[in-house]
Amino acid sequence: MRDDLAVKMHADQLDVSAEVVAALVAEQFPEWRALPVRPLPSTGTVNGLFRLGAEIVLRFPLQPTADPELRAELLREQEHARLLGRHLPIAVPEPLGLGEPGEGYPGTWTAYRWIPGEPIHPAHLGDLDAFARDLAGVVTALHAIDTGGRAWSGSGRGGPLADQDDGVRAALAVSGALTDTAALGQVWARCRDARRDDPADVWIHGDLMPGNLLVRDGRLVAVIDLGTVGVGDPAVDLMPAWNLFDAGSRETYRRVLGVDDDATWERGRGWALVQAINALPYYVETNPEMAAIARHTLRAVLG
Template identity: 80%
Template sequence: MHADQVDVPVDVVAALVAEQFPRWRGLTIRPVASAGTVHALFRLGAEVVLRFPLRPGADPDLRAALAREQEYAVLLAAHLPVAVPEPLGLGEPGDGYPGSWAAYRWIPGATAQLDRIDDADGFARDLAAVVVALHGIDTGGRSWPGTGRGGPLADQDVDVRAALAVSGELTDTAALAEVWDRCRDVRRDDPDVWIHADLMPGNLLVRGGRLVAVIDLGAVGLGDPAVDLMPAWNLLDARSRETYRRALGVDDATWERGRGWALEQAINALPYYVETNPVMAGIARHTLRAVLR
């Protein structure tokens, strides 16, 4: 998917585990099929999942980001009504892999799709309860740090227009440009809150047709609460989309910014993944159709 991504062979993973986590030496290691774009996943025994960044490096900031994600997992676990990944350790670079990596407890479940959800309206209400709880965590007066999703939507204008310019054969870029122009400069008065910032279907786990976990906390931080409205367009159907909106109780301005964030994510993903990740491209197409309605 990425020009600079690395292969992560199972034998390399096994050697790193044996050296750095000897208590897990000898446990079966098997790759986990995933449409994710950031990590290679490996199931270690029955209880552990290992996450290896596809674009590793020795930059201490990358290790710090993995450590911060584990800190945020502990914070969110104390407040959210569904499971989040439980940190079990951080791995270090070693022979065959040049970066840090992470271990979490495995959470059983399947990634969210409407055909895996028994009651879409109930799912929308459950997801809204998660988002309300997340946005209610005390920020300690902190705000958006200046990078990542969650700042002014207008800051994304250059990237969105560049993506629209190369997507004319993939989607209705003229109609999407009109929506973007409408959403981009919607006024915002609400304060920054804790946000997940990447509520994609692949980061929501279902079991028995119900939402059971929110995973992949790498983008968690502080910012515009509208960012966490993206599932309204990237996953839900028209009816459950309205259920989600009612359960969140958001105003028109926040809703339109949420539409803009969903468009921003999808139009950047579509041309990038159209040849390399059909699942992500499919989600992007679904999202862009939904934001036009």
């Protein structure tokens, strides 16, 4: 799947072949058995992707397990896709099926409808301000979905930033040759301690990275990779301000979202730092694109 990389990203990574995928499809979804299977290049870190015919994309976790919790996570992801699909003004992946473990692949996998588009690359966008407004509109709609009284689950992104302190400090400790860890440590302390006056949690995407935003003709058309969707601190979805936008479009994103208080903005900066400082040392040798996004993010965080 990842012939562009000489080293696997994860020690327990399993790269499934197109032949194994075709056999699993034929056995579990016989109505699709005649559709051609081809691997898709991806810089993603969680799933290997395959195109099945013209209308379907298959997602195979790179770290498969027979643990029922993985199956439950993938089912929740599909439930969240249906929820977001009813409320967002752009496309989200439409679930088509859940695959089970089989010969050659020991985990659960998923099928979604293919969404035409390309992951965003800032250099290919003519108007970052327009994109910032479009994305802010999507995030506003997401945060407005009724949570039914739900609160942060206690795991994953969206809880107190202080819970991330040990991980951030550990990542900083091994990144001295990669980035300005002293300056980042000071920024982290400020962000970590930023107050949260409004305790109300909202629906969040949780991983608004450039690779999870699809564009056509320079305009945002879809948000994908919903594995981190949940309920939590809305500041988490401010991460694109630093992982994607420049100084001007960053302010546009903030203004259109209506982030008036500096504490929320600093928590957003903190979440961007959390993602980037953990990704940089982990992917610096195995996923150059993820490492480049992390470097961009950390420079922006310090700006």
